[in-house]
Amino acid sequence: MTNYRDQHVLIPESDLEGMSVDTLAVRAGQIRTGELEHSDAIFPTSSFVYASAAQAAARFGGEEPGNIYSRFTNPTVQAFEARLAAMEGGERCVATSSGMSAILATCMALLTSGDHVICSRGVFGTTNVLFQKYLSRFGVDTSFVKLTDQDEWEAAVRPETRMIFIETPSNPLCEVADMEKLAALARRSNVLFVVDNCFCTPVLQRPLEQGADIIIHSATKYLDGQGRCVGGAVVGPAKLMEEVYGFLRSAGPTMSPFNAWVFQKGLETLPIRMRAHCDNALELAKWLQSQETVEEVYYAGLASHPQHELAKKQQTGFGGVLSFRVKGGRKEAWAFIDATRMISITANLGDVKTTITHPATTTHGRLSDEDKEQAGITENLIRISVGIEAVSDLRTDLQRGFEVLENHRQGNV
Numbered sequence: 489m490t491n492y493r494d495q496h497v498l499i500p501e502s503d504l505e506g507m508s509v510d511t512l513a514v515r516a517g518q519i520r521t522g523e524l525e526h527s528d529a530i531f532p533t534s535s536f537v538y539a540s541a542a543q544a545a546a547r548f549g550g551e552e553p554g555n556i557y558s559r560f561t562n563p564t565v566q567a568f569e570a571r572l573a574a575m576e577g578g579e580r581c582v583a584t585s586s587g588m589s590a591i592l593a594t595c596m597a598l599l600t601s602g603d604h605v606i607c608s609r610g611v612f613g614t615t616n617v618l619f620q621k622y623l624s625r626f627g628v629d630t631s632f633v634k635l636t637d638q639d640e641w642e643a644a645v646r647p648e649t650r651m652i653f654i655e656t657p658s659n660p661l662c663e664v665a666d667m668e669k670l671a672a673l674a675r676r677s678n679v680l681f682v683v684d685n686c687f688c689t690p691v692l693q694r695p696l697e698q699g700a701d702i703i704i705h706s707a708t709k710y711l712d713g714q715g716r717c718v719g720g721a722v723v724g725p726a727k728l729m730e731e732v733y734g735f736l737r738s739a740g741p742t743m744s745p746f747n748a749w750v751f752q753k754g755l756e757t758l759p760i761r762m763r764a765h766c767d768n769a770l771e772l773a774k775w776l777q778s779q780e781t782v783e784e785v786y787y788a789g790l791a792s793h794p795q796h797e798l799a800k801k802q803q804t805g806f807g808g809v810l811s812f813r814v815k816g817g818r819k820e821a822w823a824f825i826d827a828t829r830m831i832s833i834t835a836n837l838g839d840v841k842t843t844i845t846h847p848a849t850t851t852h853g854r855l856s857d858e859d860k861e862q863a864g865i866t867e868n869l870i871r872i873s874v875g876i877e878a879v880s881d882l883r884t885d886l887q888r889g890f891e892v893l894e895n896h897r898q899g900n901v
């Protein structure tokens with residue numbers, strides 16, 4: 489990785505070695521210019537100038553490190569990359585224009601026609617579309633297996649398998665994959681183990697330490713945390729990231745400096761936000777469990793969750809997303825959602841504002857009925873991305889939904 493920033497880096501990386509993720513979130517990767525600004529500078533520029541024609545030639549020829557054009561490198565983007573790489577404990581991070589382009593760039597850089605991918609069922613809907621509809625056209629075949637069924641993973645491996653791709657915890661049912669077992673399978677089979685760490689972030693889970701080769705992020709979610717920008721990132725060993733970087737530089741879905749700056753500032757508060765999300769989600773999950781008109785609550789922080797112990801081992805918190813089934817079907821689920829007044833009805837997640845959604849008709853609406861059934865996306869399922877508002881106020885708002893359900897139950901509606 490080019491270290492042209494060394495002269496400007498506020499704290500040398502070696503000084504931060506061994507420091508906690510809370511500190512890295514605030515301190516890693518900052519650039520300070522000659523103006524000696526305390527906050528992070530932003531460099532919204534498409535290109536960079538040279539002192540001479542000879543220097544331009546040296547930069548283009550790769551003999552001298554330095555910026556050329558913001559599709560290649562940009563100081564603000566590199567500051568965000570350095571910070572996230574430090575937090576994930578990875579050698580290098582490459583930022584992308586969205587979470588989807590992080591996945592696309594990883595696949596385009598590291599897969600070739602004839603390769604086979606094994607992906608967990610119930611990954612983010614568009615990830616599913618990317619593998620099934622687009623990568624298949626370029627000769628990359630994908631098998632989908634149950635996230636928590638190790639036998640299915642083992643059985644799906646073929647000689648041409650090149651990548652295992654998972655999200656853990658899963659969306660929306662919060663199933664947790666055993667990363668150690670999957671990492672062992674990946675090593676044995678000589679395939680790349682890719683983990684989408686969007687739901688936990690490095691604050692709650694560091695997959696590289698548990699055997700993953702590559703981490704994917706949708707920075708749009710918790711890394712920003714306030715719903716402002718779309719972006720993504722890939723983190724992993726320098727050798728693999730150089731390939732991903734090469735694809736981005738040629739194909740173009742890189743991150744804008746403005747977005748990088750927003751994400752960089754977002755990372756500073758990520759540790760305290762994640763703890764607030766986790767605390768609120770656990771409290772709400774327990775409260776939802778006690779409701780008459782709730783059939784089941786899905787949250788790995790609950791002792792009743794089938795992978796509760798595994799989640800405790802792999803994660804330092806259970807995250808901010810939970811889901812639950814209400815008694816009834818689509819009518820009841822929609823009525824519940826519509827009864828809330830403060831909580832936002834939107835499919836986005838990872839925001840400080842609490843959001844509520846009906847997966848069967850939004851995020852997972854494109855799945856076939858069979859795929860929905862296999863993924864557990866029933867008509868009475870509701871997902872909440874729990875924000876950082878006072879949990880008592882969230883209960884007050886959700887109580888409006890329970891009153892409507894109670895009326896339904898008594899046949900008043």
Ligand SMILES: *Cc1c(COP(=O)(O)O)cnc(C)c1O
Pocket residue numbers: 586587588589612615655659684686687705706707708709718719720
């Ligand atoms: C949102 C999301 C993505 C896609 O990210 P975008 O930034 O929307 O492109 C990928 N994976 C997961 C788990 C997500 O939630």
